[in-house]
Amino acid sequence: MATDLNDQTDAAQGDRSASADARAGTADVISGEQALQRISELERELAEYKDSYLRAMADYKNFKRRTDQERSDLLKSAGAAVLLKVLPIIDDLERAIGNTTPEISGTAWFSGFKLIPQKLNALLESEGVTPIAALGAPFDPTRHEAVIYEDAPGQAELVIAELQRGFMIRDRVLRPSLVKVGKA
Template sequence: MSDEQKTLDPTATADDAPTTEASEETVPLPLTELEGRLAQAEAQAAEYKDQWLRATADFKNFKRRTEQERSELIRSASSALVLKLLPVMDDFERAIDNIPPDIAETPWWGGTQLIAQKLRTVLESEGVKAIEAIGTEFDPNLHEAVLYEDAEGQDGIVTGELQRGYKLGDRVIRPSMVKVGRD
């Protein structure tokens, strides 16, 4: 009995009802629909890849920025400590320049000079360098003009240093206080 006949037969039972086997079978999708799904999947994959590449780049930038901030923090902490040590260095240099001759020959004074030398060595190991000033052309980035003095032929030249300036790496942490000559 065909399905059409079963539906018309009033004596047909539920077991004789038409089956939906044909609807349960997978019907092959048309090629255009498959191509559309493939294009959609490729677009989604490209979008995911783009998002992944952006996230990777953002993470690399974050790591680089964090490392820069960390090194800047260390540099600023170092410069703060160095700025606190520079007056001690200045005092040692003034003491060395003004020592009376009778004390200069004592072993005690030799030990004191060694302490000053160790302090200089520690500062140099941290990247601190003295700014050379006397005899150079005045540079407002390196020098702070405190006095001007008449000096024939030395217009704009540093003629004296009142307080030594220092750099930490390439950055000036304290400019030199200088006397500048003028014609």
């Protein structure tokens, strides 16, 4: 009799658990309208993620382009700083060559010495450094630095003397020319 009672209890519990499973299964099943709403939510969420991804990719591309440009500018400016330090040395060498006596200028070693500024100028040219044409040109404050203004009829606003040669590196001024400008 005890066995029969246990069997009945087990059977009742089994029926209850089967009906609970059936109810849980129907709870997991959603209506067509709910499914469409859930699909719409997921599509909207997907669009947001896609938009975020595209923005992040665009930000990355802009960052990469900007850092590449900054690196290029840094290399150019670092090279320009060294070249700017070489210019006074060339100026001194050219002044020394221009102020030699005839006895010295006729010697063999002086002929070799004159090649030094020529080689340095060739080096500058290979790096994109070119002299600024100043003498006789209209005064340009972006390329020339007026040190002296002198009365010069017919040569107003023209460079009448170059006191120190200026240089450009590619499209920008490395060192402006120091000039004497005529005034009316």
